[in-house]
Amino acid sequence: MAVATPMADTLIARGFGDADDGAGFRGAEFLLVVLAVVHLALLVSALHALANDWLTGWQRVALFLGVGMWLGQVSNSFAHELIHRGKRGLFRLGAAVYVSLLFGHHVSAHRLVHHVHVATDSDPNSARLGESFWRFFPRAWLGAFRAGLVAERKRADRTGRINPYVIWIGGAGLCLTLVLVLFGVRAMVDYLALCAYAQMQLMLSDYVQHYGLRRRCADGRTEPIGPRHSWDAPHPLSSLAMVNAPRHSDHHLNPARVYPALRLGPDDRPMLPYSLPVMGALAMVPPVWRRVMDRRVARMMAVEERQAATVLH
Structure with missing residues (x-):
């Protein structure tokens, strides 16, 4: 699947069309709940298998990589969708998925900072032009943790509510303790590695989807978020697997829009040359990534400058 999906995406030039205006999406939220239940069951089952001696070395590696890819690409995508839903139960379910990946602070940092x-x-989490993923990863992880904490402290001071970082950190500690008690030390090490692998893939998505793009600033004011401030990917199969997360610019323009309704829009938006999983793989090899992307960033920024000059005149 990891190979077949990107290949099929590459063969199909453009994904499915945008949904009709006003279309209903019955079952969309139910699917997210089902995926969350599958996530928790898969994580527990994988840790149980890894904790025992049923598997050969290669089987352990295959299980780790397969489950890790699901956690990083599918679980992250639907959990991201859940934390943007207005219903409290759905939001909490998405937060629980992130806590189970030891990444609870992302719930705060993503909504209040990103x-x-x-x-x-x-x-x-907006990668700079010329910044490699391996520099971006630790900088963005720590930066998002701190920025989210600052934002939540301000909100807690204003509202008098508990700072959710207590839940994010306490929940992570509880998950680690449960894994240690139920499955042992080896499973806890595997759990930490799976979470790190999943978090790396999430950060790869952020890196790819915002690399090099910047909003203009004038007179101390930053221009509003627009369709040219995220990289989209029109490839259909990976979009299905990632609940339309690659339609990223529309998500930033309309964060509350449900995932089936996200739109690709016109072709003048920044478009990735390959599907999001393929671009994530390229990002792990900085010279290749820069050769593919830096000229595309320069082209998009030149368009922005020409449009700004036209407005001024």
């Missing part, structure tokens, strides 16, 4: 400051230097 969506506010995307495509600016104030957003740790």
Whole structure:
């Protein structure tokens, strides 16, 4: 599947069309709930298998990589969708998925920092032009943790509510303790490795989807978020597997829009040359990544400059 999906995406030039205006999406939220249940069952089952001696070395590696890819690409995508839903139960379910990946702070940092400051230097998760993924990963992880904590402290001071970082950190500690008690030390090490692998894939998505794009600043004011501040990917199969997460610019323009309704829009938006999973693989090899992407960033920024000049005149 890891090979077949990108190959099929490459063969199909453009994904499915945009949904009709006003179309209903019965079952969309139910699917997210089902995926969350599958996530928790898969994670527990994988840890149980890895904790025992049923598998050969190669089988352990295959299980680890397969489950890790699901956690990083599918679980992240539907959990991201859940934390943007207005219903409290759905939001909490998405937060629980992130906590189970030891990544609870992402719930705060994504909504309160990334969506506010995307495509600016104030957003740790908006990669800079020329920055390799291996430099971006630790900088963005720590930066998002700190920025999310600052944002939540301000909100807690304003509202008097508990800072959710207590839940994010406490929940991570509880998950680690449960794995240790139920499955032992080896499973806890495997759990930490699976979570790190999943988090790396999430950060790869952020790196790819915002690499090099910046909002203009004038007179101390930053321009509003627009369709040219995220990289989209029109490839259909990976979009299905990732609940339309590759239609990223529309998500930033309309964060509350349900995933089946996300739109690709016109072709003048920044478009990735390959599907999101393929671009993530390229990003892990910085010279190849820069050869593919830097000229595309320059082209998009030149378009932005020409449009700005036209407005001024």
